[in-house]
Amino acid sequence: MATYKKGILGPFSGKVGTVVGANWRGKDILRSLPKKGNSNPSETQLQQRQRFLTASGFLTPMNGVLRKYFGQRNGDQSRLNQAMSYHLKEAVVFNDPDFGIDYSKVLISRGDLTGLQNPTVAAIGGNQLKFNWEDNSGQGDAKTDDTLLVVVYAPTAGLYFTQLETATRVEQVVVVTLPDFFQGLEVYSWLGVTSADHKTAATSSPMAAVTVAA
Incomplete structure (x- = not known):
């Protein structure tokens, strides 16, 4: 150059x-001008491409959440880049013959804020999911007005649902109503929590899979 x-x-x-x-x-x-390659990609290169496409395809619909709450901006590495790097290393798994996602390793937020204590999820009918947790306000930097965010994903249909500022830490419960097209689908969900001013976030918690009931 x-x-x-x-x-x-x-x-x-x-x-x-x-x-x-x-x-x-x-x-x-x-x-x-770059020289044109005259060799076919190796099996390793093909696998790396597929690994990247698997992570990118899963994360892209959640970019609006990730760019706000995943880590801290570090030099030239954006929050989205940090999220991609993490999930490529930790959440993308090989299930012969394809790559997939280990949903228990997925994070929708990542940070130093104190996380939720003992969160749970249950499908309660009416296309609703009920989330509970214990109020740990005062533990570390946890505050009563920290706010929750929820992401729900239905793998078989490729459907996502996101709801921000659903409740505060002190409330200990929130009920989320999903659109009708989630009815009967098995879903995975993640709970995150952020400070009221959205300047800090906690590392999110993965929830057990449940089936959305009518």
């Missing part, structure tokens, strides 16, 4: 012959 200040026609972008002109961080640069 080379930088240049003046060309025959001044700075340019795009391909000219065997070089590409572009502007990178305020500098005009020239770089050679």
Whole structure:
């Protein structure tokens, strides 16, 4: 890669012959065209691609939550990048012949805020899920007005449901009503908790699978 200040026609972008002109961080640069590969990807490369596609396909519908509550921005690594890195390492599993997701390892939020204590979930009919937990306000940095967020996922249908600010930590219970198209489906869910100002978050808790009842 080379930088240049003046060309025959001044700075340019795009391909000219065997070089590409572009502007990178305020500098005009020239770089050679990449060589075309003439070999087929190896089995390992194909598996890595599939692993990435599995994680990306699962996480993308939750990006709105992840970009707010997953970790802290660290240099050039965004919260979404941190979420992808974590799930590639911890949650993507190989179930021959395909890759899948270990839902018990999934996180919808990650941080240093004190998490929920003994959360549970039950399907109570009417397309509703009832979440309970113990009030641990005052434990560490846990406060009564910390707010809960819920993500529900139905694997067989690829359906997601997200509800933010569902309840406060001190309330110890919240009932979430799912759309009718979740009826009869087995769902996984995750509970997260954030400070009232949304500046800090706790590492979320995975819930047991339940079947949504009419």
